[in-house]
Amino acid sequence: MTREELKNKILTILTEDFEFEQPGLNDNLRNDHGFDSIDAIELLGKIELILGYTLTREEKEKAMSIRTINDILDYIETIDQSRKK
Secondary structure, three states, X not given: OOHHHHHHHHHHHHHHOOOOOOOOOOOOHHHHHOOXXXXXXXXXXXXXXXXXXXXXXXXXXXXXXXXXXXXXXHHHHHHXXXXXX
């Protein structure tokens, strides 16, 4: 899956499931959209569905540094690349 396809999937999830209005790729999810830790857990579950596998505890812990949509995209690409090695 390309970064553009990932971006479209994540934007769809954020607008439909989390009711974000016009999210920017560099918006701070917490400050600009009220995204909290419960939302983060729910989003990780949706990322697992996109990837087609369950994230490890270590992979989930790495997600705690995510602040923007671009961070989410980088995170998914990193996880997916490490799994393909």
